[in-house]
Amino acid sequence: MSIDVIVVGLGFGADFAPIYQAHPDVGRVAVVDADPVRTTAVADRLGITDRFPSLDEALAAPGWDAVHLLTPVRFHAEQVQQVLKSGRHCASAVPMATTLEDLDALIAAQDDAQRNYMMMETAVYSREFFHARSLLDSGKLGRLAYFKGDHLQNLDGFPDYWLGYPPMHYVTHALSPALALANTRVESVRCLGSSKLTPDHIGVAGAGFGTEAALFKLAGDDLVANVTMSFFQLGRSYLEGFSVYGDEGALEWPQLEGGPMKEFKLEQLPDGRRGRPVTEADVRPPGAPELLPEALKRFADGGHGGSHPHLVHEFVSSIVENRKPRVDARTAATWTAPGICAHQSALQGGAEIQVPDYGAR
Ligand SMILES: NC(=O)c1ccc[n+]([C@@H]2O[C@H](COP(=O)([O-])OP(=O)(O)OC[C@H]3O[C@@H](n4cnc5c(N)ncnc54)[C@H](O)[C@@H]3O)[C@@H](O)[C@H]2O)c1
Structure with missing residues (x-):
């Protein structure tokens, strides 16, 4: 066919x-x-x-x-x-x-x-995500412990319809890897807005923030995803990625786009030492072209x-x-709704907002 x-x-x-x-x-x-x-x-x-x-x-x-x-x-x-x-x-x-x-x-x-x-x-078909998935599936991360996501991008000069766009309404690139890896949804969110939009940045969505920082509580577990979204009024170069942390290892997005990811492995605690040593390695994930025609x-x-x-x-x-x-x-709504709720939370000064359950993971 x-x-x-x-x-x-x-x-x-x-x-x-x-x-x-x-x-x-x-x-x-x-x-x-x-x-x-x-x-x-x-x-x-x-x-x-x-x-x-x-x-x-x-x-x-x-x-x-x-x-x-x-x-x-x-x-x-x-x-x-x-x-x-x-x-x-x-x-x-x-x-x-x-x-x-x-x-x-x-x-x-x-x-x-x-x-x-x-x-x-x-985000969930990126070579970085394929690598995170294989680290998790092979046990190298241990038990999932924490997520971070960032999408920092300056939208000045973009088509007019982006003006004043609530950053959390575009959260899926930074959040979906966490939800896909943990195979869960967001239960509730608390989000604060930072840097009120200046009059020249306000668009059809009305007053809002250049940057929004959210803590998403994941359902059915004790996990948190900490996501920062920014589209305006932030003097920082483009960054769009996620980091995943387990109790045995971690994979971190590079600080500068294009750089290598960092992979961490927690080693055994030697006698008499404070704090377990951690080995670090640069990694450039190969992706999964073998899955393609x-x-x-x-x-x-x-x-x-x-x-x-x-x-x-x-x-x-x-x-x-x-x-x-x-x-x-249902999965798309599960990954999109948390950002809509996060922006509501930011407009309400950080109030905790429950996120609907769409019955998908
Ligand atoms: N990583 C990602 O997933 C990613 C990256 C970039 C863009 N996007 C998404 O892709 C979409 C397009 O982004 P873009 O940067 O190309 O936008 P754009 O505004 O640069 O281009 C949109 C195109 O659609 C055309 N268009 C506008 N209204 C139309 C209509 N009613 N019917 C037919 N054509 C119409 C415009 O003429 C233009 O050529 C957006 O929704 C954006 O969020 C996703």
């Missing part, structure tokens, strides 16, 4: 269209962008003849099994529902949505349509930890194999 896929939004989407073209289970690939100049430029470069000026027109066309949305965040909730209602499978860039009501609506839309929805979370391996060196071909492969395979994708709507 092969499927035909429409890629919508040709900023980030221009990276994904060629991966679909190369996938052995994908037949035709079409592209859509609201900007006709961009559509022509990308489609010509990739040799794609099927082009649509809008999602409406693409969905009105016969055929086409699946749609991958890479449009601005404010369109995700509405467009995902539109795609699912049209009877197509739908992949969406993060975040799933920015309100709890929309998360519920997308779960209902997935269930009603009986089609696959997948949130394309790059041969034709996609050449994309495994790409951005976001080489995650893009893995995401495409999981979305396409889930459709072809008639099974749920790894990050279906």
Whole structure:
């Protein structure tokens, strides 16, 4: 079986269209962008003849099994529902949505349509995540003890719709690795906002903070994930990653992007010594190209930890194999809602907020 896929939004989407073209289970690939100049430029470069000026027109066309949305965040909730209602499978860039009501609506839309929805979370298909997973599975970390996540990125000069964007509404890259490794959800969150947005940084979301720092209490265990998100008013270079700590070892994200990760191993306590010695090693995780079809391996060196071909492969395979994708709507909501609740907490001066249980891990 092969499927035909429409890629919508040709900023980030221009990276994904060629991966679909190369996938052995994908037949035709079409592209859509609201900007006709961009559509022509990308489609010509990739040799794609099927082009649509809008999602409406693409969905009105016969055929086409699946749609991958890479449009601005404010369109995700509405467009995902539109795609699912049209009877197509739908992949969406993060975040799933920015309100709890929309998360519920997308779960209902997935269930009603009986089609696959997948949130394309790059962090859990990165080479760093594959390495963390193998350290945990091989026992090298011991029992999980603590997580840290950071996403620090200056959004000045980004398209206007990012202005004043609540940082915690984009928490999934920094938090989902913890939830995936611990196989759990967030029970409650306390978050503080730091650095009130200056008038020139306030956008449609209203008053808020340049930086938000949250403590997420994970369910069913005694674990905490400590996540800092910042999009404005922070004089620091880009950092987007996670660190995981066990009682026998740890894997830490580099302080500067591009540097090696640090792997730690707690050694036995020698007689008469205070504190167990720790060995440290630099590590550059190789990723898991062996999990990809041969034709996609050449994309495994790409951005976001080489995650893009893995995401495409999981979305396409889930459709072809008639099974749920790894990050279906319930899992996506489980990873997205904590950030929505964290921003609420920050607006309420750090009040503890309970996070809904979507029944997924
Ligand atoms: N690591 C990650 O997972 C990651 C990284 C970057 C971006 N993203 C997500 O990808 C999405 C796109 O990001 P971007 O940086 O490419 O955004 P962008 O604003 O640079 O580009 C969006 C594109 O979509 C087009 N567009 C806008 N509205 C449209 C509509 N209604 N129908 C069709 N096309 C439309 C625009 O013309 C533009 O070409 C965002 O949701 C962002 O959050 C995720």
